[in-house]
Amino acid sequence: MVASTHWLASATGMGVLERGGNAFDAAVAAGFVLQVAEPHLNGPGGEVPILLWSEADQKVSTVCGQGVAPAAATIERFTELGLDIVPGTGLLAATVPGAFGGWMLMLERWGTWSLADVLAPAIHYAEHGVPVLERVSATIEAVRELFTEDWPTSAATWLPGGNVPDAGSKFANPVLAATYRRVVAEAEAASSTREGQLAAARKAWYEGFVAEAIAEFCARTAWRDSSGEAHGGLLTGDDLARWSASVEEPLALDYHGHTVYKTGPWGQGPVFLQQLALLRGFDLDAMGYLSADYVHTVTEAAKLAFADREAWYGDTDVPISDLLGEGYNAERRTLVGPEASLELRPGAPGGRPPRLPDFPEPGTTSDAPGISGARRAPQGVGEPTVARDGRVKGDTCHLDVVDRHGNMVSATPSGGWLQSSPTIPELGFCLGTRAQMFWLQEGLAASLRPGTRPRTTLSPSFALRDGQPWLAFGTPGGDQQDQWSLNFFLAVVHGRLNLQEAIDAPMFHSEHFPSSFFPRGSRPGVLHAEDRIDAGVLAELRRRGHEVETQDPWSLGRLSAVARDGAFLKAAANPRGAQGYAVGR
The missing domain is CATH 1.10.246.130 (Gamma-glutamyltranspeptidase, large (L) subunit, C-terminal domain)
Known part of the structure; x- marks a missing residue:
């Protein structure tokens, strides 16, 4: 059984199960498809916490795919920028993108499929296109002005020909497809074993060409965010290289x-x-x-x-x-x-x-962009909200899998929304904004501290x-x-x-x-x-x-x-x- 927030992800996971994969293989393949099918709700620059039951281990485990704050992300640094709250959009709010590491760790430890096999469906959909959800079209329409005036790399990705994709039309992201193709190619060139390829894929992401593109984009560009000012990012190659996903006791x-x-x-x-x-x-x-x-x-x-x-x-x-x-x-x-x-x-x-x-x-703050705050419209189905100053909100995905062996997965991927941060042109995706959950006040449990995880809302069960x-x-x-x-x-x-x-x-x-x-x-x-x-x-x-x-x-x-x-x-x-x-x- 597979259940998720998008039919393409559920169908992908079921296809994996029918071809002999287990629940962990299916969840990983479905998770990457969600990045393509629901880009307004999650993306490669986001994060994923996972709860799983392993029949072999006879226990529940937590996989933490939540990245941490950069080493340079201190309260003092934000104060110097004149900020008393972390912006809800843009590069300053980025943490290390943990979704890739989380999915790879689960695949390595409990899965059976190869990197190429689990990424194939997402690569196919990114290259050949998916039907545009009404809410994806509405989200892009809502941020069209922001993209064209302030985030041109996002406009190049999400406004093909300068137009908002119509609901029901086919939309492709060939740059993202190329990113994942390159990860697979480098992994296969580095090793002939499944485990070696997964290790090489993580290296390509957190120490190789993906990390290099992220670090350069943060260092060399500045973009208007929800503070109303233009800021660069704080993430560096060292931040990505130092982080890894982890397995924890729930x-x-x-x-x-x-x-x-x-x-x-x-x-x-x-x-x-x-x-x-x-x-x-x-x-x-x-x-x-x-x-x-x-x-x-x-x-x-x-x-x-x-x-x-x-x-x-x-x-x-x-x-x-x-x-x-x-x-x-x-x-x-x-x-x-x-x-x-x-x-x-x-x-x-x-x-x-x-x-x-x-x-x-x-x-009441009627134009507040957050998932919480003043909300007169129903918020159950992930519709976009954009404030008059361009602040935007996103939402989240979820998927659950159980296989014939009895293995089970509950995963809640999120972040890296297409509307949250400018697209990195070499990669075809943007960074997340989870650092907005830190407080720029000393002495709190959720105070901003370098190298720590934001107190995320993501919550599989x-x-x-x-x-x-x-x-x-x-x-x-x-x-x-x-x-x-x-x-x-x-x-x-x-x-x-x-x-x-x-x-x-x-x-x-x-x-x-x-x-x-x-x-x-x-x-x-x-x-x-x-x-x-x-x-x-x-x-x-x-x-x-x-x-x-x-x-x-x-x-x-x-x-x-x-x-x-x-x-x-x-x-x-x-x-x-x-x-x-x-x-x-």
């Missing part, structure tokens, strides 16, 4: 016979576990799925967990055992009252006082049921990922829905806490809910103090999932946007 929490796994607190993943730790002290079954009590309790627990994310998460020493401990959560549960909270209330795990950033003033591997799942959506994914999981566990029913169910999420994206806005008390939720429930939530903003009926969430369920493999994908796809046999 975090886990038991909940009603299930064990849920997430990445470490260098990302927001543990906030899912914190919500479960709070919710296991409430009787959601007695409340009734999607009742006012249910939605209120889940929402208030999310506010508490995400407040801790703001105070405690980062690529540093995080008191995660205390944050997930029952004593701490028993105390925090008492803060869930009958009315909606309008405060941001981080806790004090182990008696440590919380330290929050100096956030922008809460409230995995779960055992009764001790057996069961479910790989996830969604795009920035700060909403660990709300939408949690709601899906609770719909299966407490709503007794099957995978597709749980994805199709009416979705909701809180806008209460600060966004992880430039310019870091928040909307305390705001609750977004699809208008398919019962009108009486929404009225009761408003009575309790939630500022409910109803959204279109199929607009929130972009989940996909695969499962091992007894003698069967199962999968489901998101119908919203008519783009996600689940396939299997």
